[in-house]
Amino acid sequence: LIHSVEIINGASGAVFGSSTFGGSINLNNEADWNNRISASYSSLIGSYGSFGHRLSFGIGNNKIQYQLLAVSDKAENNFAYRDTYKLNKPLAENAHARYKSLGLINNLYVNFGKGNYLETGIWYQHKTLEIPALMGSMRSSHAAQRDSLVKSFVAYRKVGEKSALVVRSAYLYDYLNYVDKNKAEDTAYSVDSRIAATRLMNEADYR
Numbered sequence: 724l725i726h727s728v729e730i731i732n733g734a735s736g737a738v739f740g741s742s743t744f745g746g747s748i749n750l751n752n753e754a755d756w757n758n759r760i761s762a763s764y765s766s767l768i769g770s771y772g773s774f775g776h777r778l779s780f781g782i783g784n785n786k787i788q789y790q791l792l793a794v795s796d797k798a799e800n801n802f803a804y805r806d807t808y809k810l811n812k813p814l815a816e817n818a819h820a821r822y823k824s825l826g827l828i829n830n831l832y833v834n835f836g837k838g839n840y841l842e843t844g845i846w847y848q849h850k851t852l853e854i855p856a857l858m859g860s861m862r863s864s865h866a867a868q869r870d871s872l873v874k875s876f877v878a879y880r881k882v883g884e885k886s887a888l889v890v891r892s893a894y895l896y897d898y899l900n901y902v903d904k905n906k907a908e909d910t911a912y913s914v915d916s917r918i919a920a921t922r923l924m925n926e927a928d929y930r
Contacts, residue, residue, distance in 0.1 A: 724792045724828050724846075725750045752844070754788040754832035755781065772799030772821075783832075790830040797823040800855075808859025819864045822852035838882040845875040866903040866914075872896060888929050895922040 729749040731739070736747035760782045767775035775796040782789050800820035805812045830844040849871040856864035878891035896919070903914040 724794055724826050726753055727751045752790065752792075752828065752830055754783075754790075754830075754834075754842075756783075756785050756788065756834065758783060758788060767796075769798075771802050773797070786834050786836075788830075788832040790828070790832075792826075792828040792830075794826040795824070797821070806858050817855055819853045820855040822850065824848075824850040838880075840880040840882070841878070842880070843875075843877040845873065848872045863907070865905070865907055865909075866901070868902075869898075869900045871898045886930065888927075890927045891925070893922075893924045895924065896920070 729751060731743075731747045731749065733746055734744055736743035736745065739747050739749065758781050762780045763778070765777045767773070767777070773796070776794070778791070778793040780791040798821065800817055800822065802817050803814055804817060806815045809815075826846075826848045828844065828846045830842070833841040835841065849869075851869050852867065854864055854866040854868060856862065873896040874893065875895075876891060876893040878889060881888040898920075899918045901914065901916040902912045904912050
């Protein structure tokens with residue numbers, strides 16, 4: 724989903740806003756203004772029921788560019804292991820450990836000319852996973868967790884010979900739902916914990 728990863732060490736990270744004095748990790752996607760149309764797809768098959776898809780698509784010209792990036796994964800995770808917390812260290816199977824994940828990024832870039840650019844994008848990520856029992860446990864696990872996020876932004880850039888202006892706004896939403904039940908056949912959860920966070924961030928930067 725990400726074109727490049729940039730690691731900024733130490734106080735230099737403060738250039739990218741507050742709360743980054745110790746450094747920052749920047750995930751970057753950029754427009755390819757020479758692209759007309761491009762597409763790629765790959766699949767992944769592995770042990771323990773793992774299966775994945777990778778898709779990227781881009782279309783545009785030297786004035787406007789659109790990108791779609793998608794990743795999907797799932798696995799059973801039913802590998803065998805020695806449970807060293809039980810008598811005689813029996814061989815056990817990692818049960819109740821499936822997971823599924825989906826990630827989508829849509830980006831739109833517009834070049835108005837004379838150093839004026841508009842960028843907007845939205846990133847959606849969703850993951851569902853079963854949580855296996857701890858080693859040594861004598862009961863089965865029925866716990867599961869669902870995580871999802873939405874990160875969207877719009878930005879305007881003006882680049883001149885001796886200066887640069889960036890004005891951007893972002894909406895960030897994170898959601899986590901942890902559930903558990905006493906028995907597999909139970910229709911009601913004994914634990915249903917939900918946590919959500921919403922942030923609206925606005926920034927103007929002139930150099």
